[in-house]
Amino acid sequence: MSFQDWNEVKWDKRGEKNKNESNKTYINNQMRKGNVISTLKTTSANQNKINIVTNANKIDKEEDTFKHPTISLSVAKKISQARVEKKLTQKELAQQLSLPFKIIQDYEAGKAIPNAMILNKIEKILDKRVRD
Numbered sequence: 001m002s003f004q005d006w007n008e009v010k011w012d013k014r015g016e017k018n019k020n021e022s023n024k025t026y027i028n029n030q031m032r033k034g035n036v037i038s039t040l041k042t043t044s045a046n047q048n049k050i051n052i053v054t055n056a057n058k059i060d061k062e063e064d065t066f067k068h069p070t071i072s073l074s075v076a077k078k079i080s081q082a083r084v085e086k087k088l089t090q091k092e093l094a095q096q097l098s099l100p101f102k103i104i105q106d107y108e109a110g111k112a113i114p115n116a117m118i119l120n121k122i123e124k125i126l127d128k129r130v131r132d
Contacts, residue, residue, distance in 0.1 A: 068113050069113065069114065070110060070111055070112060070113060070114070071107060071110055071111075071112050071113075071114050072110065072132060073110045074132060075107075075110075075119075075130055075131060075132060076107060076108050076109065076110040078128070078130040079107055079108055079122060079126070079130050080108045082126040082127075082128040082130060083108075083126060085126075085128075086125075086126055086127075090104045090105055090108065091104075093122075093125065093126075096125050097118070097121050097122065097125060099118065099121075103118065107122070119131060
């Protein structure tokens with residue numbers, strides 16, 4: 001095995017790299033100092049560009065709570081009352097709408113995120129306006 005060369009060979013199209021610290025090292029040093037750093041990671045042309053913010057402290061300090069708007073209880077009651085007037089169960093209504101049973105259950109409990117298409121279908125099947 002004397003013909004094998006175990007010396008490390010480095011090849012780079014751009015030539016020798018600068019002896020200064022690398023990008024990753026620079027970012028880590030700045031984060032340790034508490035400085036705000038933002039980087040933009042770009043990918044190939046076939047993929048979307050991703051914007052990466054490397055300031056986790058700002059996100060941790062965020063005190064806002066984000067909630068999706070849910071359907072109002074008055075609309076939920078109207079759906080429930082109209083369904084009972086039509087003598088339909090939640091399961092039967094869901095089958096007529098070609099939706100999972102859980103969606104109708106969420107709408108009647110006031111937990112669902114409003115969707116205009118679903119509300120239109122419900123109004124059409126129940127022959128009653130349910131929105132405020």
